[in-house]
Amino acid sequence: MMDSFDRHILSLLQNDGSMSLAEISEQIGLSQTPCWRRIQQLEQNGIIRKRVALLDPEKLNVGLTVFVSLKTNQHTPEWAKIVDEFANSSNEIIEFYRLSGETDYLMKVLVSDMKAYDEFYQRLIRHAGFSDVSSSFAMEQMKYSTEVPLAYS
Structure with a gap:
């Protein structure tokens, strides 16, 4: 079950997938280790499928x-x-x-x-x-x- 921290992480990553762990942690109000664990769990659960660069056609x-x-x-x-x-x-x-x-x-x-x-x-x-x-x-x-x-x- 996702909570507000997970949704905030996803919102940040959808807007800028190149954000550093430190930047994400600071913006959501969690230290880096629990933030990293949450990102890893979102990836393992397939919620984050992959991270890509969006190109200008x-x-x-x-x-x-x-x-x-x-x-x-x-x-x-x-x-x-x-x-x-x-x-x-x-x-x-x-x-x-x-x-x-x-x-x-x-x-x-x-x-x-x-x-x-x-x-x-x-x-x-x-x-x-x-x-x-x-x-x-x-x-x-x-x-x-x-x-x-x-x-x-």
């Missing part, structure tokens, strides 16, 4: 964000394996979800430009049989966050 020439809605009439384990292998081997796909409702799958894809997206699209339709592929191009990012809401924990 535009500065890395992948500023075109495409949301790809996919429909299929195939739902066999063999087909799902092909789709899974394609998704995991395509660096352009940064998020991939199986959905309920009319759309079966949703991908978030980062590419440099329309030509790069078309190349990705051609690979997608060659490797996995989708009955419908619909692409929406992000014109403006209204909000972006990697922070998970902690109010429900």
Whole structure:
């Protein structure tokens, strides 16, 4: 069971994963040893999955964000394996979800430009049989966050 110290640690780390143990300890009001133990426990419990650096896509020439809605009439384990292998081997796909409702799958894809997206699209339709592929191009990012809401924990 998480308490307010754990939630505060998570809030700090979500905002800046490079914070030192001393900085975290000072901000939450615990000495370093119990703070370190709490962080270790959060990692062991899988609450903290990993620590990463967030990169600026535009500065890395992948500023075109495409949301790809996919429909299929195939739902066999063999087909799902092909789709899974394609998704995991395509660096352009940064998020991939199986959905309920009319759309079966949703991908978030980062590419440099329309030509790069078309190349990705051609690979997608060659490797996995989708009955419908619909692409929406992000014109403006209204909000972006990697922070998970902690109010429900």
